[in-house]
Amino acid sequence: MTDKLSISMITILMSFFHDVRRNDARLNQLRTALAQLPHSIPLGNSKYNFEHYVPDPDRVELYGSTEAALNNVLEVTFAPRGRKDESALCPFEFEERGPGLVAVVDVLTAALNQCPNSALLQKWLRDLWRTTVYHYNCAKQPVPSPTNTENATAASTxxxxxxxxxxxxxxxxxxxxAQGPCGRPxxxxxxxxxxxxxxxxxxxxxxxxxxxxxxxxxxxxxxxxxxxxxxxxxxxxxxxxxxxxxxxxxxxGLAIDAPYTKSAVLNCAATTSKAQHSSPGITVTTQSQPLANKARTEAPVTTRSQPSVAPLAKKARMKALTAQLHSDVVQLFCVGGLPPSKVDLPEWKSMWLHAVPSYVPASSSKLEEYQIPAEAALVRTKQLEHLRTCINLSITFDGRTTRLPESVYTIQDHLFGVLDGVS
Structure with missing residues (x-):
């Protein structure tokens, strides 16, 4: 049961971190563009005023969630007559520019941090961006790019x-x-x-x-x-x-490089090697005593001794331990729901320095951008392998609509029957 929980948490958190990172980039670009809208749009703060927005409890109760309540506020504010479809140049037009309009990015940021994969909020983010680009195109001006430190660093990577x-x-x-056979394939x-x-x-x-x-x-x-x-x-x-x-x-391909896979491979190799060295029944053929004495007499005398295997064995043990600790750290952060940025804390690094001085923990970027996605790829591979062996599978669709109406569906897989003794 614990393994299943770990697998589910890895998949969910990997998707969560990816959605949050993607949303942050889009929100930063939208904020920059809204703050520098063309002057052909009147300056004002009467039509759009999101600087002091807080969810209305009555709306939340009426629509069932803060997400749906915000959707209603955005519809009433930007498109009271409804948004235009994808064939139009833009879903709606801005009536004014100013800090009240820019503040809508803060409202969306707070909402998307709670529901990063919300279809409703993602649609508003796309529509606001389309409208912004439309106004820049009408003014024949280029859309500005973010200039803050975080985005400048990201652009340089x-x-x-x-x-x-x-x-x-x-x-x-x-x-x-390719010029000649040299170089990496x-x-x-x-x-x-x-x-x-x-x-x-x-x-x-x-x-x-x-x-x-x-x-x-x-x-x-x-x-x-x-x-x-x-x-x-x-x-x-x-x-x-x-x-x-x-x-x-x-x-x-990613599953092969997953921390769990590497740890399992090294542990299996170590177990096999230990079993080979300790297995009984190995017979060693020796020379007869006269032939052995003759060979020692005729063989040249050498003072070279066989090199020690201790350094190689120590290196192999450390490699296996590093792979195991990497896998354990991924499990800890995914199952515990911890943000990857915690691994950059000095206290985290000093803890490992005191416990296992030879172990170098992964950075937050390696954990978030490489190890967790690789582990998630392993999970998806195992899930598909299991589902291909199953019968009586079905897919259900749960539908809901926005007030336009626009359909939003969620999809679930179901396995009918007995799985691990639980019906």
């Missing part, structure tokens, strides 16, 4: 995410021809996942890479000279726009 990109704005480039998975391209309106035609899922809705690009394998694979593990077969292959 290989994993630079562009929001609401259109695949039609990018021109794909052929892969350069190209990973075919990365070629399929990250497509080399440049932005059509970029006069320098700087090379970048876009996710293969951008044709079907993904908004991720990487600004770098070469493909960053780890970042691309981690993104692909959670990208919902990649083909299913490709994702299953990627999950298998």
């Amino acid at each position: 290989a994993n630079s995410e562009a929001l609401d990109i259109d695949a039609g704005d990018y021109e794909d480039l052929p892969e350069p021809v 190209i990973d075919t998975k990365l070629l399929a996942l990250a497509i080399r391209c440049y932005k059509k309106d970029d006069p320098s035609k700087a090379h970048m890479f876009r996710c293969a899922g951008t044709n079907t809705g993904c908004t991720t690009t990487w600004k770098s000279k070469s493909r960053d394998k780890r970042r691309i694979l981690v993104h692909a593990a959670t990208c919902e726009h990649l083909p299913r077969k490709l994702k299953e292959k990627l999950d298998g």
Whole structure:
């Protein structure tokens, strides 16, 4: 039961961290753009005033949740006659600009921190961004990019995410021809996942890479000279726009590098080696005494001694211990619901320094961007392996609607029968 709980928590928390990180990037860009809206929009603070917004208890009780209550407030404020569909240039238009409008980002931030994968709030985030871009296009001005320290740092890394990109704005480039047999072989998975391209309106035609899922809705690009394998694979593990077969292959590749997998492999190897050394019944053939004496007499005398295997054994033990501790830390943070940033605390590092001086714990970025997604890929692989052996499977759809109405569905898998003795 504990293993099942751990697997579920790993999957849920990996998705939670990914959604929060993605939402933060989008919210930062929306905040920057709203704060610098074109002056063709009147300046004011009477129509939009979210600076002092708090959920109305009566609305929460009426609509059933703070999420639904906020949805109603946004509808009444921005689109009292309803939002236009995706075929329109924008879902609605801003009537004024100012701090009251910018503050809507703070309201959405607080709500999305509680419900990062809310379909209602995600739709509002997309519609607000579409309206913002519409006004900039009408004014023939470029949409500003975030300039705060966090986003400047993120832009300088290989994993630079562009929001609401259109695949039609990018021109794909052929892969350069290898000059001779030297160099590392190209990973075919990365070629399929990250497509080399440049932005059509970029006069320098700087090379970048876009996710293969951008044709079907993904908004991720990487600004770098070469493909960053780890970042691309981690993104692909959670990208919902990649083909299913490709994702299953990627999950298998990430699952091999999962902390639990590495720990299990090393522990199995250590157990096998120990069993071989301690197994009885091994016969050793020896030479007869006269032949042995003759061989010792004729053999040249040497003073070279056999090297000690103690350093190699110690290194192997430390490697196995490191893999086991990495796996235990992932389990702790996922099952306990702890934020990965805790591993950067000096107290965390000093604890390991005192307990296991030779162990170097993973950083928060490695834990969040690599180890947890790899563990989640292992979980998905095991789940699919199990489901392929099952019968009597069914899928149910639970529907709900917004007030427009817009349909929102959740999907659950069900296994009817007896599983582990529990019906």
